[in-house]
Amino acid sequence: MRTSHKRFFWIVIACFGATLLPILALNLILVSNSLDSRGNTLQASNWQQATGGIVSAPSVLDNNRFKSLRLRDRLPEINTVVFGASTSFAIEQSMFPAPLHIYNFSKNGIGLGTIIGEAEYLTEHADNVKWLVIPLDWSIGFVYQNDTPPATNLSIDPPQSGGQQASWLQKIRDSLSYPRIAGLFKLLQNIFAAEHRYAAFRQIFLQPASDEYLCPDGTRAKDFDIQSRGNCRGFRADGSWTYSGMERVGDARRLIMLATASNSKYPQNLLKTRGVPNPLYLQRLAAVAHRAEKRGGAAIFFMPPLLSGMEAEFMQHPEWSVYLAQTKQMLLDWARQENLVLLDAGQSEQFGCTSNEFTDEHHATQSCYQKIFSAFWQNDGRSNALLNRTLQQTTAK
Numbered sequence: 439m440r441t442s443h444k445r446f447f448w449i450v451i452a453c454f455g456a457t458l459l460p461i462l463a464l465n466l467i468l469v470s471n472s473l474d475s476r477g478n479t480l481q482a483s484n485w486q487q488a489t490g491g492i493v494s495a496p497s498v499l500d501n502n503r504f505k506s507l508r509l510r511d512r513l514p515e516i517n518t519v520v521f522g523a524s525t526s527f528a529i530e531q532s533m534f535p536a537p538l539h540i541y542n543f544s545k546n547g548i549g550l551g552t553i554i555g556e557a558e559y560l561t562e563h564a565d566n567v568k569w570l571v572i573p574l575d576w577s578i579g580f581v582y583q584n585d586t587p588p589a590t591n592l593s594i595d596p597p598q599s600g601g602q603q604a605s606w607l608q609k610i611r612d613s614l615s616y617p618r619i620a621g622l623f624k625l626l627q628n629i630f631a632a633e634h635r636y637a638a639f640r641q642i643f644l645q646p647a648s649d650e651y652l653c654p655d656g657t658r659a660k661d662f663d664i665q666s667r668g669n670c671r672g673f674r675a676d677g678s679w680t681y682s683g684m685e686r687v688g689d690a691r692r693l694i695m696l697a698t699a700s701n702s703k704y705p706q707n708l709l710k711t712r713g714v715p716n717p718l719y720l721q722r723l724a725a726v727a728h729r730a731e732k733r734g735g736a737a738i739f740f741m742p743p744l745l746s747g748m749e750a751e752f753m754q755h756p757e758w759s760v761y762l763a764q765t766k767q768m769l770l771d772w773a774r775q776e777n778l779v780l781l782d783a784g785q786s787e788q789f790g791c792t793s794n795e796f797t798d799e800h801h802a803t804q805s806c807y808q809k810i811f812s813a814f815w816q817n818d819g820r821s822n823a824l825l826n827r828t829l830q831q832t833t834a835k
Contacts, residue, residue: 481647482662483507486675491650491658494672501673502596505545508677509592512541517735518569519543519560520677521553523580525742526573527679528804533811538569542677550580554722555590557737561729563593568735570726573742574715576765576784577800579707581715587722653682681803687745690793694748697799698755704799705758713761715768724776738779741769743786743802743810746793750785783810 478496483504486493495504509519518540520529526544534540543556553572560567574581648661653670661667669683687693697704727737752758766782773780783789786796791806 478647478662479504480507482660483511485647485660486673487511489650489658489660490675491660492653492670492672492674492680493659494661494663494666496662502545502548504673505543505677506592506596508673509541509543512677513564513566515539516541517566518571519557519567520571521557522571522573522742523548523575523578524679525575525578525800525802526571528681528802528807529571529811530674530678530804530807531676533808535815540569540571540676544677549583549585550574550716550719551583551585551587552590554587554719554726556592557726558587558722559590559592561726561733565733568730568733570730570735570737572723572726572737572739574739574769574780575742575800576713576762577704577707577742577744579703579710581719581765581769582707582710583719584711584716586718678804681797684797686794686803687796687798688793690745690747690796693745693799694751697745697748698751698758704752708758708761708765713764713768715765715772720769720772724772724778727776727778736779738781739769739773740781741766741784742800743783743789743791743806745796745799746787746791748799750787781810781814786810789813 482493482495485491486508493504495501516539518534518538520526520540520542522529522544524544524546526542529540529542529544531540557570557572561570576582648667650658650660651668653659657670657674659670659672661669661672663672666683671680671682671684673679696702699705723737723739727739730737749762752762766784769780770782772778786802786806789806789809791802791809795803795806797803
């Protein structure tokens with residue numbers, strides 16, 4: 439029996455060595471590139487600065503350092519900064535009149551408190567930044583958060599996500615997790631399906647980034663993230679996200695029904711404060727806006743577009759409508775009292791947006807935002823008056 443047990447033990451070890459060890463080794467390479475990506479992030483920023491091309495940053499869900507590097511490079515040539523989380527990703531230069539030169543500084547996973555700290559820093563330390571574009575999201579709970587806006591210094595690199603470098607044990611656990619293994623097999627399938635297999639393997643496992651390539655419109659692109667290489671998906675030079683190759687909403691009615699269910703994150707956000715926005719946030723945002731006006735610019739506050747028909751459904755709900763109406767009325771009263779610009783794009787269908795211009799309930803793509811800003815610049819008298827003043831100042835120089 440001992441001999442058979444030993445034989446079984448060594449068979450198990452051999453099977454492990456033949457299967458999991460190669461998986462572990464390959465995934466460790468990928469994990470190391472994504473978790474310890476600061477060097478690659480600097481390369482990505484430098485490449486975009488030199489070429490103006492599209493970049494997928496090393497870590498799609500942690501792009502804080504990449505955006506900070508890019509903002510510092512772009513500051514001398516811009517006068518407008520777009521803030522926000524991923525709901526602002528689609529906002530691009532073509533949506534603004536000629537005097538306004540933007541950088542879209544929106545990043546995954548940040549809240550309104552962080553945005554306030556960033557806006558305060560720029561209005562105090564970047565004299566050429568005159569226009570601020572700031573989202574007031576109710577659906578993802580931005581306006582109901584209660585943390586104190588932190589003091590921010592955008593002249594230095596932000597701390598690494600997680601605070602510390604990942605340990606080897608953390609990397610091994612991550613490498614052997616199901617999502618990582620499933621992702622690896624998908625990458626291997628792509629390699630075997632590629633016309634030049636060695637080149638595909640080299641770009642994924644042996645290089646910090648893909649080779650440079652051209653998108654259909656002729657724009658140069660380089661992928662420092664391994665999840666969607668060759669898709670032209672990433673950040674443009676103006677900071678906007680391309681959404682290239684991402685699926686659009688098919689069954690909008692189903693998503694809306696799920697969104698209005700009591701266990702959905704959207705009504706849960708409304709319930710946090712029963713629809714009352716954080717008064718400290720509004721006070722700090724008004725102060726930021728007034729500082730921008732003294733420079734000859736303005737702050738444009740906007741409620742981001744939601745999937746066509748979704749907000750209208752909330753406004754008809756017997757409970758959620760009360761809290762959402764409270765939010766909107768308080769924001770409207772605040773904007774009126776402070777003489778601020780507020781664009782409510784929540785009911786995106788009123789601007790002509792359709793469900794296939796969304797990737798989910800609260801992420802609108804460029805074509806929807808284009809319609810919204812086009813209507814805004816045509817119809818908002820106060821923003822046009824401020825814009826004309828900026829144009830006159832620019833012409834005078």
